[in-house]
Amino acid sequence: MSDVESTEASLATREQVLARIREDSRFVLATHENPDGDALGSLVGMHGLLTALGKESAIFIAPEDMPLPDEYQDFPLDGLISSPPADVAERTVVFLDCGNIDRNSASVLRDGMHLLNIDHHHDNTNFGTLNYVVPEACCTAEIIWDLMHDLGVRPSPTIAQALYVGLITDTGRFMYENTTPRAHLMAAELIEAGVDVPAVYERLYENVQPAKLTLLATALQHVQRFDSGELTISSLSTEDFSRAEAEESYSEGIIDHLRAVRGTRVAALVRELSGPDRKGQRKVSLRATDDAVDVSAIARAQGGGGHRRAAGFTTALELGELIVFLRSQIAVQLHASSDGRAAATLV
């Protein structure tokens, strides 16, 4: 039985989530480490929703996640706190876009009486006291958008723009398979509510730092392909980052170039992490080009997770060992349908 099946019993209904929001008056919001567009968009959207309802809300982002990457620095983070509030135990703690509580660095937030877990990762570990996990939602921002309708709040331009960022980053600008008709309906409604579309795209995808281009060039030089190109992989060492004068977040988006190469079934980008407590650790990002390989299962086998077509994990494996691991996992999955033995070994 998969994790997803075994934890389904603890899922909350939308009514229970709405009731919790209506009942409590104090909230603290948190998300996963290295927050991305959906994480931040959901934080700001939820904060705006709660504030519009007259609730007290604070956005917690751990000091190690600040400052945010350049492209996210325009986010209006009113109510931002960098240490948990003294009354955290009495607040409802809302985790947004966080499939797994270990991806959040504030352990004290876990002690709250009410942990509301709102997410769209199908492999969410249901760590909350209320778990509202909607895998059909293209982004967590879509779930907030729904809650907003239910609670009768009309998005301000600020909220609309935040939710729009979550929408376009998680759908790859309306390109990935999670781009549903609803995703476009949501976009239409948010644009009507005041999103400045070209300004958002310019902020997120243009005005690129030259060091980002240097890092991309290095990653493209390091591309390796295996098994007729089924696995397209590249890696970046800490020296590559320092030589390019690049920050960690500058590698965001490189994997899309790898995924787009003809014949690729799985793209992987391996980044060596820096810092005393992360020495020897590598962050692996995975993307699948179709449903034949579930990269979240590969990531889970290494303690990570994600979506079927986009997942990640952190490991101490060396690059060579990682390649062996990934090739075997991909082979098992690609041949699983015709080979019962192989399917049984799939984690």
Ligand code: AMP
């Ligand atoms: P990334 O490759 O970092 O862009 O992540 C792709 C997807 O995988 C996102 O939905 C992440 O939330 C998820 N993900 C990445 N790393 C982890 C991890 N260590 N544990 C669980 N999920 C992860």
Ligand code: MN
């Ligand atoms: Mn995210």
Ligand code: MN
């Ligand atoms: Mn997301």
